Amino acid sequence: MNDNQYILAIDQGTTSTRAILFDHEQHMKAMAQKECKVEYPQSGWVEQDAMEVWYDTLGVLADVLNKASADPSRIRGIGISNQRETTILWDKRTGLPICKAIVWQSRQSAGICDIWKDEGLEPFVRRKTGLRIDPYFSASKIVWMLDHVPGARKKAEAGEILFGTMDTWLVWNLTGGKVHVTDATNASRTMLCNIETVEWDDELLERFNIPKAILPKIVSTSQVYGSTSPHVLFGQEVDICSIVGDQQAALFGQLCLEKGMAKNTYGTGGFLLMNTGSEIVRSRHGLLSTIAWKIGDQVTYALEGSIFVSGSILKWMRDKLHLFYSVSQTEEMAVRAGSTGVYIVPAFVGLGAPSWDERARAVIVGLTFSTGTDELVRAALESMAFQVKDVLDAMEADSGIPIQILKVDGGAAANNFLLQKQADLCRMEVDRFEINELTALGAAYLAGLACGFWNWDDLNIEVERSFVPQDNQKEMEREYLRWLDALHTCRTF
Numbered sequence: 001m002n003d004n005q006y007i008l009a010i011d012q013g014t015t016s017t018r019a020i021l022f023d024h025e026q027h028m029k030a031m032a033q034k035e036c037k038v039e040y041p042q043s044g045w046v047e048q049d050a051m052e053v054w055y056d057t058l059g060v061l062a063d064v065l066n067k068a069s070a071d072p073s074r075i076r077g078i079g080i081s082n083q084r085e086t087t088i089l090w091d092k093r094t095g096l097p098i099c100k101a102i103v104w105q106s107r108q109s110a111g112i113c114d115i116w117k118d119e120g121l122e123p124f125v126r127r128k129t130g131l132r133i134d135p136y137f138s139a140s141k142i143v144w145m146l147d148h149v150p151g152a153r154k155k156a157e158a159g160e161i162l163f164g165t166m167d168t169w170l171v172w173n174l175t176g177g178k179v180h181v182t183d184a185t186n187a188s189r190t191m192l193c194n195i196e197t198v199e200w201d202d203e204l205l206e207r208f209n210i211p212k213a214i215l216p217k218i219v220s221t222s223q224v225y226g227s228t229s230p231h232v233l234f235g236q237e238v239d240i241c242s243i244v245g246d247q248q249a250a251l252f253g254q255l256c257l258e259k260g261m262a263k264n265t266y267g268t269g270g271f272l273l274m275n276t277g278s279e280i281v282r283s284r285h286g287l288l289s290t291i292a293w294k295i296g297d298q299v300t301y302a303l304e305g306s307i308f309v310s311g312s313i314l315k316w317m318r319d320k321l322h323l324f325y326s327v328s329q330t331e332e333m334a335v336r337a338g339s340t341g342v343y344i345v346p347a348f349v350g351l352g353a354p355s356w357d358e359r360a361r362a363v364i365v366g367l368t369f370s371t372g373t374d375e376l377v378r379a380a381l382e383s384m385a386f387q388v389k390d391v392l393d394a395m396e397a398d399s400g401i402p403i404q405i406l407k408v409d410g411g412a413a414a415n416n417f418l419l420q421k422q423a424d425l426c427r428m429e430v431d432r433f434e435i436n437e438l439t440a441l442g443a444a445y446l447a448g449l450a451c452g453f454w455n456w457d458d459l460n461i462e463v464e465r466s467f468v469p470q471d472n473q474k475e476m477e478r479e480y481l482r483w484l485d486a487l488h489t490c491r492t493f
């Protein structure tokens with residue numbers, strides 16, 4: 001029944017939009033990708049053109065079908081994973097955004113968050129949402145748009161403007177404006193959703209002065225929401241069967257389905273998530289409580305540590321400093337450098353978990369005349385591993401569960417030096433899988449379950465390589481203490 005049929009995954013990330021066709025054996029039949037343009041109009045501001053993202057999505061959908069020579073009628077369902085928190089407001093009548101999308105990394109609404117903190121709202125927000133007051137999340141971005149775009153607030157109050165994160169924006173466009181929804185995972189990242197009831201919280205909306213009329217309906221992570229408009233897939237109407245935030249998608253894609261299982265994604269940012277089952281674990285060490293997924297009426301929760309800058313430091317080194325031509329060169333460069341004594345804290349947009357310091361700024365510590373390109377690249381890769389250890393230690397302290405195996409994905413997970421360093425620092429096994437597109441696979445799994453393409457017993461992924469601790473533990477402890485010193489330095493600005 002499922003022969004020659006596919007699940008189509010749309011993975012809309014910060015730096016690229018991808019479309020991947022998976023067959024019933026969970027093999028990638030074809031993939032198409034388009035790099036996304038990210039704009040930095042002012043210091044700390046990060047924006048994208050939402051229309052450009054939509055056009056890129058249409059492009060990769062056409063490309064992936066062409067590459068696979070696949071008839072759209074063979075697609076059983078579509079799953080969407082997306083960059084979270086990135087905020088779009090658009091005109092309900094015209095379908096056009098009222099301004100550029102504010103990306104999750106952007107700090108332009110920090111002043112609004114400062115006011116809310118000064119009003120003493122932090123404990124109230126944490127209890128309701130599991131999140132901290134921070135410009136990372138959607139709420140302050142929405143308020144910034146309503147306050148800075150002429151006429152926006154009046155139109156929003158009249159029900160003429162819609163809000164969405166990238167998932168909502170894509171579904172609305174894919175369905176020709178018929179469906180305005182978001183799933184529980186994305187809703188839980190807006191700072192407007194009560195994670196106990198999984199509903200928009202009226203008290204929060206009132207405190208933040210955000211009109212409820214602009215918000216999408218909150219739905220489950222795995223269900224049929226509607227079908228694509230005929231013009232999207234060459235006349236074929238295909239069911240959209242899953243929406244899931246990218247980090248929760250990776251957690252599901254790595255089959256972290258049991259309480260205590262954890263994964264880290266080395267993407268633009270770094271994201272370490274632990275499945276906490278049906279329990280909301282309230283963090284005491286700078287982590288976030290969030291929704292992992294909602295399937296039917298069953299809600300699964302997670303602890304999350306969000307690292308604002310991970311793989312994007314390599315992009316910065318490539319594009320701004322021109323230290324190498326391809327990220328694939330960095331492994332060899334790091335090995336060649338040897339131990340350096342150089343530490344980079346990549347706080348380009350402040351620090352995320354567990355420090356949460358929006359005013360911290362990036363620093364390089366330990367430079368000498370012998371420091372060269374290789375040494376800087378090694379320090380950049382090591383910064384990614386040190387930040388994960390910061391979060392992992394906090395996660396074990398919060399949950400009381402020792403993490404035995406860390407599952408990993410993301411572009412930088414291909415770097416053997418990085419993963420060996422991670423295993424050495426954290427004194428645990430680090431597993432990389434045969435397929436690295438685990439965010440897309442997670443969205444595909446959730447879609448396939450919703451439309452009956454797969455059963456739970458069908459889900460399976462193979463480990464490609466396990467990294468186990470090798471380097472001297474005492475030396476790793478010394479390096480980590482020096483990292484903590486560098487971390488302190490970046491917070492003194």
